[in-house]
Amino acid sequence: MKILLTGAAGQLGNELYPLLSARGEVLAADLYAAGSNAPDCRQADLGDPAELEQLLGDYAPDLVVNAAAYTAVDKAEEDQALASLVNEALPARLATWTRQNGSALVHYSTDYVFDGSSSRPYLEEDPTGPLSVYGATKLAGERAVRSSGCRSLILRTSWVYSSHGHNFVLSMLRLARSNTVLRIVDDQVGCPTWAHNLARVTAACLDSQVMPKSGGCRLFHYSDSTVVSWHGFAAAIFEQASRLGLLENPPQLEKIDTAGYPQAATRPRYSVLDTSELRRATGFEPPGLSQSLMQCLEELIKP
Template structure:
């Protein structure tokens, strides 16, 4: 990469993984408050104010923009549509417009929530979208804004993202399993748990193969782990692994419940399995079953955590 690489959302679970995993020259990290989680300084990039982004980009002049920032509060988005749209759509459009004008590349991340979850086979990139709520609509609008900008970009749709750090299902389940004798977990939503390690590793492979000609329909690719499970199955697997590793002194009972038994303000897709075949073929990159990546992530968590 010739020129600076700007990482937006450097404090998020995906941004932190980029910082740890990617050996990129001239990596410039940016966060909303201008600080990193380790206390060091970063650039300020506030995606809630899309109009503020061009001045930052003009100063840094990145050759590549990695947008790991997003508004991800799915339920809260139902009450904050304008804010979700600012971060997930208008800011993405502003990044795209700058990149198109200044011949920069962009890697951007989207979500399974752009689909309605009514499929019975893994969603392909060409399948019709139909988001169920504000979050999904805002992420779809971001995809559309980046595509319309004409920037040289890749959009990776991912799902059920987790990491050893940050707010995510894995860390929530580990905390609750240590506190309770019984957990109730939804079993009628199906997806592919995907670690941030996998997302960054695949993104780096895409960077290495970027010179290959990409048509417009190849700009959106599905990036998830292979295989599928329910939230209940994911919880069982990670809690059993934690028990084997000695992180949990006992195994709580994990009761399978329905979505109706766990109501939320925003509707979730019942089926979130994405077909990752196109990414594997285009970038000559093999994606393992989700259980393999879970084992790797669990092994990376310090025993004192």
């Protein structure tokens, strides 16, 4: 099986590469190939239709795994055109190409397609209502994939972190080195998800044949299992980083509400995803935060 992995230098792309390589021949591609663990990662701007067509035409993949995305949630408020290009036009073109060529597509989306007003975990079919440009462009990408009729799988996930790239864990560790007190939002609740687990569940989906056999899309929610606020997540990071010797003097943590930390993009207050469907379909049990966070932090001390 020939697999095209886009976004190979991102948090998820780096975790996917070894797992996909065990299942087929992988061509990895990203805007800045140097950030990828794939030895021959192709440098390509997939927002450029000509570059995308050339890549698809030359490689002719049986499966496209689209981990490329515009993920700068606040910047997207001012950069809607680029966010739409990467989060909507790119998956739309991938979906059309895979339908026309009898291939299949795995795509990723976000908890930020919801408005956060629910009082129970979100089901796949719950009404969406993005509060931000990022959420709206990701929803538009989902819709393009679903309406294309291609064989596809969409995994919505949340609060992704890993030992590389841009994420809350690495930001907290950086801030902890130069601050004695940190004030962190406590009234937004979600499920931090280790990119490695998201890659593993993607592989489980491929192995358990949950991809529709002919045309059509299956949409699933996946996040790790622990529900926590950003403040609670920060507390877990500092506790484990201290235990591992990554932080000598963890900062004091104070709780604030969303209004105390103004950001360009509005986030949902509650974005817990119900993962029952995917657990039933694959048998994959989402790990909790403490186990995954520890494994992620251990990667930072490996030589």
